[in-house]
Amino acid sequence: MTQELAIDVRGLVKRFGSKTAVNGVDIQMPRGQVWGFLGPNGSGKTTTIRMICGLLKLTDGEGECLGFDIRKDASLIKAQTGYMTQKFSFWTDLTIRENLEFVARLYRLKNASRVVDETLDGLSLSKRQHQLAGALSGGWKQRLALAAVSMHHPKLLLLDEPTAGVDPQARRDFWDEIHRLSSNGITVLVSTHYMDEAERCDRIVYLANGKKVAEGTVAQIIDMSGLITFRGEGENVRHLAPQLEHAPGIDHVAYFASALHVSGSDRSAIRHALDQLNDDGADWKEVRPSLEDTFIELKARAGDDTRQHA
Amino acid sequence: MTTLARILAIIMKEAVQMRRDRMTFGMMLVLPVMQLILFGYAINTDPHSLPTAIQMEEDTPITRSIISGLEVSGYYAIVERTQSDMESDSMLARGDVSFVVTIPKGFTKRLLRGETPQLLIEADASDPSASSNAISRAQVIVQRALAHELYKLNGDPQTAPPLFELVIHPKYNPAAVTQYNIVPGLLGVILTMTMVMMTSLAMTRETEQGTMENLLAMPARPIEVMLGKISPYVIVGAVQTLVVLAAAIWVFKVPFLGSFWVLSLGVVIFVIANLAVGFSFSTFARSQMQAMQMTFFFFLPSLLLSGFMFPFRGMPNWAQMIGEILPLTHFLRIVRGTMLKGADLHQLQPDINAMLLFTLFMGAVAMVRYRQTLD
Ligand SMILES: Nc1ncnc2c1ncn2[C@@H]1O[C@H](COP(=O)(O)OP(=O)(O)O)[C@@H](O)[C@H]1O
Numbered sequence A: 001m002t003q004e005l006a007i008d009v010r011g012l013v014k015r016f017g018s019k020t021a022v023n024g025v026d027i028q029m030p031r032g033q034v035w036g037f038l039g040p041n042g043s044g045k046t047t048t049i050r051m052i053c054g055l056l057k058l059t060d061g062e063g064e065c066l067g068f069d070i071r072k073d074a075s076l077i078k079a080q081t082g083y084m085t086q087k088f089s090f091w092t093d094l095t096i097r098e099n100l101e102f103v104a105r106l107y108r109l110k111n112a113s114r115v116v117d118e119t120l121d122g123l124s125l126s127k128r129q130h131q132l133a134g135a136l137s138g139g140w141k142q143r144l145a146l147a148a149v150s151m152h153h154p155k156l157l158l159l160d161e162p163t164a165g166v167d168p169q170a171r172r173d174f175w176d177e178i179h180r181l182s183s184n185g186i187t188v189l190v191s192t193h194y195m196d197e198a199e200r201c202d203r204i205v206y207l208a209n210g211k212k213v214a215e216g217t218v219a220q221i222i223d224m225s226g227l228i229t230f231r232g233e234g235e236n237v238r239h240l241a242p243q244l245e246h247a248p249g250i251d252h253v254a255y256f257a258s259a260l261h262v263s264g265s266d267r268s269a270i271r272h273a274l275d276q277l278n279d280d281g282a283d284w285k286e287v288r289p290s291l292e293d294t295f296i297e298l299k300a301r302a303g304d305d306t307r308q309h310a
Numbered sequence B: 001m002t003t004l005a006r007i008l009a010i011i012m013k014e015a016v017q018m019r020r021d022r023m024t025f026g027m028m029l030v031l032p033v034m035q036l037i038l039f040g041y042a043i044n045t046d047p048h049s050l051p052t053a054i055q056m057e058e059d060t061p062i063t064r065s066i067i068s069g070l071e072v073s074g075y076y077a078i079v080e081r082t083q084s085d086m087e088s089d090s091m092l093a094r095g096d097v098s099f100v101v102t103i104p105k106g107f108t109k110r111l112l113r114g115e116t117p118q119l120l121i122e123a124d125a126s127d128p129s130a131s132s133n134a135i136s137r138a139q140v141i142v143q144r145a146l147a148h149e150l151y152k153l154n155g156d157p158q159t160a161p162p163l164f165e166l167v168i169h170p171k172y173n174p175a176a177v178t179q180y181n182i183v184p185g186l187l188g189v190i191l192t193m194t195m196v197m198m199t200s201l202a203m204t205r206e207t208e209q210g211t212m213e214n215l216l217a218m219p220a221r222p223i224e225v226m227l228g229k230i231s232p233y234v235i236v237g238a239v240q241t242l243v244v245l246a247a248a249i250w251v252f253k254v255p256f257l258g259s260f261w262v263l264s265l266g267v268v269i270f271v272i273a274n275l276a277v278g279f280s281f282s283t284f285a286r287s288q289m290q291a292m293q294m295t296f297f298f299f300l301p302s303l304l305l306s307g308f309m310f311p312f313r314g315m316p317n318w319a320q321m322i323g324e325i326l327p328l329t330h331f332l333r334i335v336r337g338t339m340l341k342g343a344d345l346h347q348l349q350p351d352i353n354a355m356l357l358f359t360l361f362m363g364a365v366a367m368v369r370y371r372q373t374l375d
């Protein structure tokens, strides 16, 4: 059973003092897939990833990563995992080549210098290999980091917001690389805030307040949320937003160029609110909620949830 | 008006930040207290109770009164009685005693006959400030003791004090050149400061810049990280040693009587001891700033209690006990011993052992404290 799962963790809890960062998270992730790890800032993504690769002790819970106990076999897990930290954590005062060589040596790769040459080639960084890593732009730093953490042919990649603050072209290149690695059989868990990236994943795990509040494919998550969205189009539809934002039954309103999305979980309540509007310039239709609408709804619900329990 | 308000706002912010930073706050309180204690009590410009060996070749009421006179004066603490010159020499070389007082055979008879016998005091003058006061008082102390004893013998207070010659042999640094003592000692001080600081900074920099997470995510064992981090600085320490030694020998003309290899062995162990301290500190410090503070916390007592600043034997007992723990104390004995006294490995063995013990302990602390997780 565990052999088919790259990650199999149950009831992960992590407390820092009185603060509970992760509160009972289960993840069962099969090998060879690409999963997205989503959730608002501070929801516990980084902490969960750190526990999975043995960088943080668990307060509670148990599990295996690549078949090894995450509480006892951290060193075995590390040898077969590549972990890319949220903040660039290579040595800015070493050159690109020196960074790669250091990593290659720590993993005791055979023919380290040839592997580094190939990696530099693959990154098209051969010409700049003697520049300091700190001098690279954000996008290049992230590509260097990905190359560095996959140089030892790990079975699992844990990527923590690898594309934050990177331009669209660089993000696309980065994801092409993720899919190339995945097609070689590597399992990838990647945390992100970008919807388009979430849609590139086989499956999504969504955290809020340290708890897993949704898991599934994009379509499943939208369906499961039970969210109802109406789209209104028209010249002056935007001026209606202030009225709608506080109307009963409407959880949130999202602006688009000449359209509004209003969402909630009760269809007739939304219809009622829309009927109350004394403006006939807008044309309202029910549409399929976007992933973004769904996440905003999930986050709001999780917020309500904790407020009740607090 | 506005300026005052702004200043107040800044003061309050600083106060809050200071209160949150327990470490700095503690240091600010503890450091002055430590300095007060050390400067106020440990430092003794007129060292008393210096350990003294007596080589008494005859035992008469007169010689006994000389010895008790020395002891009562408070300058000399008689800790050993030796039989042979060889034994006394080696005690002096090791630094076990600061003085050897020799009363030769026939002293009493010649004194009573008025033949002006000799009384010999050999002093460890490698640290001139330690021994000079005791030496300058010796003449008076012995004279008084003799006068008293003779008065008891013949009951005549008018008798002229008997004549004797006090021979002083300042050994190791006969000209009492202070630099001879300070320059070799400086080697130890410089090594302590830089070795402890550099390792603790190198480790905490990783934590501060977030690269520690990367390092921990890769399969490196604590011992590997520790040795890898420490080794480059052993070389730095060796270079520093050569520079200071070259300056000592060619610029300050400090004599080098002993073995270069014995000194090298001492340097290597001493450097590793200090690196282990730095590494241990880095496992406690959360920032480079804290690492710096801890370095000073270690450096200050090393400077004051090792015998570098003040004569070791002149310090109160508790200060000597702390001093015995510090590697700098033993290193100073080794470097002064090899350079100024020509001490050999056998004589310096206790100091080598003490540094080794310290290194093992600090290494163990570092290994136990080093975390393989980010907790
Ligand atoms: N080392 C730590 N000490 C104290 N609190 C922490 C620590 N690491 C994370 N947290 C807290 O735990 C919560 C979850 O953080 P994190 O896992 O970084 O979330 P995410 O990666 O989803 O943004 C946050 O509230 C954060 O402040």
Ligand SMILES: [Mg+2]
Binding pocket: A042, A045, A046, A047, A086, A160
């Ligand atoms: Mg994070």
